Amino acid sequence: MGAALRGSRRFRSFIPGTGIEQDRDFRMEERNTVIEMAPIVQCMGLTKTYGGKLALNQIFLNLERGKIVGLLGPNGSGKTTLIKIMNGLLRPTAGDILIAGERPGIGSKYRISYLPERTYLHPGMKVMEMVQYFQDFYPDFKVEKAFDMLHRLQIPPNERLKNLSKGTKEKVQLILVMSRDADLYILDEPIAGVDPASRDYILHTIVSNYNRNATVLLSTHLISDVEGILDEVVFIKYGNIILQADAEQIRQREGKSIDRFFREVFAC
Amino acid sequence: MLGKLMKYEWKATWKLLVPLNLFIVLMTILAYCTVQMSFFDSNSNLVIMTGIIVMMTYLLSMFVVAVGSVIYLIYRFYTSVYGDEGYLLHTLPVDKHHIIVAKALTSMAWVLMNAVLVYFSFFFLLSTQAQFMEAMTEGFEFYVDVVNGYNDKIGVFGIVMTFVASFFALGARILKISACISLGQLASNHKILSAFGFYYAIYFVQKMFSILYYLILELGMRAANYSYSGYIFTTSWEFTLISSLVYCVIFYILTWYVMDRKLNLD
Numbered sequence A: 001m002g003a004a005l006r007g008s009r010r011f012r013s014f015i016p017g018t019g020i021e022q023d024r025d026f027r028m029e030e031r032n033t034v035i036e037m038a039p040i041v042q043c044m045g046l047t048k049t050y051g052g053k054l055a056l057n058q059i060f061l062n063l064e065r066g067k068i069v070g071l072l073g074p075n076g077s078g079k080t081t082l083i084k085i086m087n088g089l090l091r092p093t094a095g096d097i098l099i100a101g102e103r104p105g106i107g108s109k110y111r112i113s114y115l116p117e118r119t120y121l122h123p124g125m126k127v128m129e130m131v132q133y134f135q136d137f138y139p140d141f142k143v144e145k146a147f148d149m150l151h152r153l154q155i156p157p158n159e160r161l162k163n164l165s166k167g168t169k170e171k172v173q174l175i176l177v178m179s180r181d182a183d184l185y186i187l188d189e190p191i192a193g194v195d196p197a198s199r200d201y202i203l204h205t206i207v208s209n210y211n212r213n214a215t216v217l218l219s220t221h222l223i224s225d226v227e228g229i230l231d232e233v234v235f236i237k238y239g240n241i242i243l244q245a246d247a248e249q250i251r252q253r254e255g256k257s258i259d260r261f262f263r264e265v266f267a268c
Numbered sequence B: 001m002l003g004k005l006m007k008y009e010w011k012a013t014w015k016l017l018v019p020l021n022l023f024i025v026l027m028t029i030l031a032y033c034t035v036q037m038s039f040f041d042s043n044s045n046l047v048i049m050t051g052i053i054v055m056m057t058y059l060l061s062m063f064v065v066a067v068g069s070v071i072y073l074i075y076r077f078y079t080s081v082y083g084d085e086g087y088l089l090h091t092l093p094v095d096k097h098h099i100i101v102a103k104a105l106t107s108m109a110w111v112l113m114n115a116v117l118v119y120f121s122f123f124f125l126l127s128t129q130a131q132f133m134e135a136m137t138e139g140f141e142f143y144v145d146v147v148n149g150y151n152d153k154i155g156v157f158g159i160v161m162t163f164v165a166s167f168f169a170l171g172a173r174i175l176k177i178s179a180c181i182s183l184g185q186l187a188s189n190h191k192i193l194s195a196f197g198f199y200y201a202i203y204f205v206q207k208m209f210s211i212l213y214y215l216i217l218e219l220g221m222r223a224a225n226y227s228y229s230g231y232i233f234t235t236s237w238e239f240t241l242i243s244s245l246v247y248c249v250i251f252y253i254l255t256w257y258v259m260d261r262k263l264n265l266d
Helices: A027-039 A077-087 A108-113 A125-139 A145-154 A166-178 A196-207 A223-229 A247-254 A258-265 B002-036 B045-081 B096-126 B129-148 B156-184 B191-224 B228-261
Strands: A008-013 A021-026 A041-050 A053-063 A069-074 A092-099 A114-115 A182-189 A217-218 A230-235 A240-246
Touching: A021 A069, A041 B228, A053 A077, A053 A240, A053 B096, A069 A077, A069 A223, A077 A092, A077 A182, A077 A217, A077 A230, A108 A114, A108 B228, A114 A166, A125 A166, A145 A166, A145 A196, A166 A182, A166 A196, A166 A217, A182 B129, A196 A223, A217 A223, A223 A258, A230 A247, A230 A258, A247 A258, A247 B002, A258 B191, B002 B045, B002 B096, B045 B096, B045 B156, B156 B191, B156 B228
Parallel strands: A069 A217, A069 A230, A114 A182, A182 A217
Antiparallel strands: A008 A021, A041 A053, A041 A092, A230 A240
């Protein structure tokens, strides 16, 4: 973990309700235990506006550990904005967000493995150079795992990224992201740019490669493709969380698939 | 992490900038051969024309490579920090200070390398001309005389400090561009246009400060009955150094502020 989590440090705190200051020694192990117990994501009144336009409207959301969560909503509903704030790529206008108990920063970046909706790799670099890049910056990156997945998807490590198709570049990005042993995987539209035949493999890659104590937050509007792997769903509409529930419970309660239910909720 | 960032910044830029700089070396050798082989003394128009084309290409290559390198470095900063590659850069567990320093130092290294190459190229080519070497020697002696003549404390020290001041002036220019691109990101639309707007606004303010400084200096000299040119000459590196350091700090803070506190990747 980050430098902030190493070693021992003295914290000041107040006795609740008294305003009396007390000094306590927190060992880092204790602090880490507290962090491990905290929800992996906590949004408290999170609001984001672009100019005068409201993108997120006072969102309250907790995501627990060890689940695959579908962040589902139509285009422009605020999915990507929420994800960018989690990754520290956007600053919220109001409210607060905690990743494993801390605000987005260097510490949270050690914990999150993020797949954006766009290609973020330098086109002049080779696939194996990108593997080296991830290995250099992320201590939890598993090189063998990455090369194994590249081999299984028949992606040549010596090929430059600019020579790969858009779909193959997305596969490379997914491999890099899933080769980390992160606490939270945030995947923004991971299957949107690939052919239907590859989608099953990608979903299989996600399910079989994430750490079981970790959380996968998967944003997509291709619900029928992903609903089989989801433990929990979050519906987002016009910047508001309108539903957060267990996927199986929805199916039983509504008597229909998540995809069907989504179409009814978001019918134009 | 700073070392790793610099390593990858270098790897990302060298593929274009090394060939560009090698092109200068190639053109210098060609131009040198043209001069040595007395192309311009030939009776053949074709040979003279070839010599003219080589020399013009040589001069053009200096300009194109110098300007092209700077434009590429600006483009590289924009795309890697605020473009698609920014999604990777800003999700790396690294300090924003390291990102700014890595980019600034790499850009400075390239600009310096290019400048040194251009100077050596000209020097190499013109060193074959006896008049040039005489002029160079006279010019250098004149410079030292002038410096020593107007201020006993400055001599070799003044010359060294002029280079130091130039180094920081280069850093200030690079950080100014970083700051302008970053400030442009604060606009909702037309971010590149906004960056140009900030650049010219800052340029205007800097010029105003320079004019104000020299105006005050002029008035001070007149009051003390100093000779104009000499005093300006000996104090210019001090002004450049101090102003560059101040500008470096200001532009660094502006870049960091936007990158850390106001980041809004589209």
